[in-house]
Amino acid sequence: MENVTQTIPEVPAATPAEPEKKKFHISPKLIGDIVITVVLALGALLMLLPFIWMLFATMKDYTELYTTFFPSTWSFESYAQMWEECGYLMEGGIIRGFFNSILTTVPVVAVQIVVSAFAAYAFAKLHFVGKNIVFLVLLSTMTIPFAVIMLPQAWLFGAMGLTTGPLAIIIPKFFGSITTVFFLRQFLYGIPDSISEAARLDGAGYTRTFISVIFPLLMPALATQAILSFIGNWNDFLGPLLFVTDKDWYTLPLLVNRLNNGGGSLAQIPRSLAAALISLVPIIVIFAVFQKKIIGSIVFSAVKG
Amino acid sequence: MEEIQQATEVKDEFQPTVEVRQDNQKGRKKRGLLWQENIIGWIYVAPMLIGLFVFTAIPLIMSILAMFYQWDGITGLFESEFVGFDHFAAIFGGIHSAVYWKAFGNTLIFALQLPIGMIVGMFLALAMNRPMRGVQIFRIIYYLPCVMSIVAVTIIWQNLFAFDGSINNMLGTSIDWLVSDAGIAVTVILLQVWKGVGYTALMFIAGLQSVSTDQLEAAKIDGANAWTILIKITLPALYPIVFYLFVTGLMGAMQMFNEPFILVEYGINNNAMTSVSFVYWCFGNSNLGLASVAAWILAFIIIVITVIQMYVDKRKQEAE
Numbered sequence: 028m029e030n031v032t033q034t035i036p037e038v039p040a041a042t043p044a045e046p047e048k049k050k051f052h053i054s055p056k057l058i059g060d061i062v063i064t065v066v067l068a069l070g071a072l073l074m075l076l077p078f079i080w081m082l083f084a085t086m087k088d089y090t091e092l093y094t095t096f097f098p099s100t101w102s103f104e105s106y107a108q109m110w111e112e113c114g115y116l117m118e119g120g121i122i123r124g125f126f127n128s129i130l131t132t133v134p135v136v137a138v139q140i141v142v143s144a145f146a147a148y149a150f151a152k153l154h155f156v157g158k159n160i161v162f163l164v165l166l167s168t169m170t171i172p173f174a175v176i177m178l179p180q181a182w183l184f185g186a187m188g189l190t191t192g193p194l195a196i197i198i199p200k201f202f203g204s205i206t207t208v209f210f211l212r213q214f215l216y217g218i219p220d221s222i223s224e225a226a227r228l229d230g231a232g233y234t235r236t237f238i239s240v241i242f243p244l245l246m247p248a249l250a251t252q253a254i255l256s257f258i259g260n261w262n263d264f265l266g267p268l269l270f271v272t273d274k275d276w277y278t279l280p281l282l283v284n285r286l287n288n289g290g291g292s293l294a295q296i297p298r299s300l301a302a303a304l305i306s307l308v309p310i311i312v313i314f315a316v317f318q319k320k321i322i323g324s325i326v327f328s329a330v331k332g
Numbered sequence: 333m334e335e336i337q338q339a340t341e342v343k344d345e346f347q348p349t350v351e352v353r354q355d356n357q358k359g360r361k362k363r364g365l366l367w368q369e370n371i372i373g374w375i376y377v378a379p380m381l382i383g384l385f386v387f388t389a390i391p392l393i394m395s396i397l398a399m400f401y402q403w404d405g406i407t408g409l410f411e412s413e414f415v416g417f418d419h420f421a422a423i424f425g426g427i428h429s430a431v432y433w434k435a436f437g438n439t440l441i442f443a444l445q446l447p448i449g450m451i452v453g454m455f456l457a458l459a460m461n462r463p464m465r466g467v468q469i470f471r472i473i474y475y476l477p478c479v480m481s482i483v484a485v486t487i488i489w490q491n492l493f494a495f496d497g498s499i500n501n502m503l504g505t506s507i508d509w510l511v512s513d514a515g516i517a518v519t520v521i522l523l524q525v526w527k528g529v530g531y532t533a534l535m536f537i538a539g540l541q542s543v544s545t546d547q548l549e550a551a552k553i554d555g556a557n558a559w560t561i562l563i564k565i566t567l568p569a570l571y572p573i574v575f576y577l578f579v580t581g582l583m584g585a586m587q588m589f590n591e592p593f594i595l596v597e598y599g600i601n602n603n604a605m606t607s608v609s610f611v612y613w614c615f616g617n618s619n620l621g622l623a624s625v626a627a628w629i630l631a632f633i634i635i636v637i638t639v640i641q642m643y644v645d646k647r648k649q650e651a652e
Contacts (some may be wrong), residue, residue: 092491
């Protein structure tokens with residue numbers, strides 16, 4: 028909603044670093060570069076320190092948890108404890124947590140993206156009565172705070188019998204996401220109409236034109252949206268907290284949170300940190316592989332914003 | 333024969349649209365397919381409309397009605413007792429007023445992360461916009477916390493800021509970060525700034541790259557110094573992004589829940605409760621009517637922000 032009417036001039040994506048000149052005299056630019064690099068490096072260290080602290084904390088003896096930075100003895104004891112503790116908390120332990128998280132993200136993302144793509148195609152390329160009103164209505168739902176609808180939703184899902192399993196956080200997302208539609212619609216405006224017109228003239232129906240001609244062109248945008256949606260769903264906390272009542276269907280964030288709340292003693296902290304770290308691994312991998320796409324999407328949203 | 337006639341009639345009904353469409357797309361001669369396009373278009377958007385109706389519209393209407401009922405969220409809404417404006421009275425001056433307005437105030441205090449994050453993000457963006465080696469790696473590192481699970485990072489901060497935790501040990505202080513009002517505010521604000529500053533910086537970088545190089549060159553030739561260029565050219569060019577980040581950030585900040593909730597014993601302690609944790613707290617107490625009133629106060633604030641945003645955008649467009 029908030030990003031419809033603003034216009035920001037087109038910009039190229041991130042500028043590549045200027046080719047360095049092969050001369051070795053100390054220019055003001057060089058001094059500036061060095062100073063800024065040092066400052067940025069210190070800041071970057073600050074950004075990473077909490078994660079490094081967590082990594083070391085899982086390998087320390089709990090007695091030195093807060094007193095040292097580097098472990099005096101390295102052990103993987105807390106991972107074994109975490110494994111065991113998760114087994115007590117839910118059937119299947121942390122493996123089940125992973126399974127639940129995958130089950131509530133991968134199919135959700137796949138269906139959500141396809142449904143949103145069809146809707147975006149309709150909004151961008153087809154002409155039907157009431158199109159603009161429908162789009163505005165959908166867009167306006169983006170401003171509704173989740174807090175307003177979450178409790179009636181919880182009741183509704185309960186009445187539908189969805190809250191005993193994972194379905195309450197799966198099924199509603201099958202119906203597409205307006206954020207994705209908005210993004211894909213912008214992308215589709217960049218594809219000339221003549222492409223789909225040509226396919227149509229060759230006798231292809233709307234659906235076939237979309238699937239065989241437009242869909243392949245949309246792939247890069249779909250991939251970006253799929254990654255962002257996956258990260259969002261994987262990290263989601265409040266939704267599962269409200270809608271998943273059966274412990275055996277806890278997603279990883281819920282499991283980690285529960286483990287963290289399980290006990291107050293210092294000895295139990297390394298194991299919750301171990302679980303937290305393990306839950307981050309898929310996101311770290313995805314971010315490492317797709318960081319260009321993820322960061323590119325921010326530039327896109329800043330431009331289209 | 334009859335069928336053909338019917339088809340023509342259908343076509344006639346859509347005649348006005350055909351004209352509009354012909355204006356939009358010159359040279360298209362597929363009028364016969366128009367009714368089909370209408371149907372296909374609606375079919376493509378149908379799942380979204382069904383989802384909107386079932387999972388947004390119905391709960392929305394229920395939450396409006398729930399404001400006037402003593403609803404426990406287990407039985408049906410209309411089987412509950414109608415209590416009129418009792419919940420409003422409870423929040424505006426009644427028994428829940430102290431807790432609610434404390435939560436509301438906390439939310440506003442925690443929102444201080446927004447201006448702080450934007451200032452830090454602006455400096456980071458100015459630094460990372462320099463064409464120099466390794467800058468891409470910095471952008472990735474600063475953005476990293478944004479994609480991380482909020483539960484995992486909050487647990488880290490919970491331990492860093494525990495009373496006997498690493499921060500107090502390192503500084504040699506004994507500050508009750510997670511107990512006192514000020515302590516929690518500082519912890520939550522630092523956590524949010526740390527987690528969000530990479531995003532803010534990347535948005536600003538995108539904005540900085542939209543500053544026209546011609547203008548910068550011209551300013552340099554005229555002998556403007558770096559400071560003047562920053563104030564007169566760069567910052568004004570960033571205005572749309574500042575505005576966008578502020579508005580979306582404010583909406584997000586008003587709905588803060590996760591960080592204080594996980595940080596402090598489920599965030600239900602008075603000093604860490606936010607507007608949304610108040611709603612969750614009501615849910616725990618099976619008082620969905622009270623929860624709805626609190627949620628709609630939040631919605632009202634969001635609506636006001638949206639209206640202001642639309643007004644500003646409109647004024648800006650008119651000025652252009």
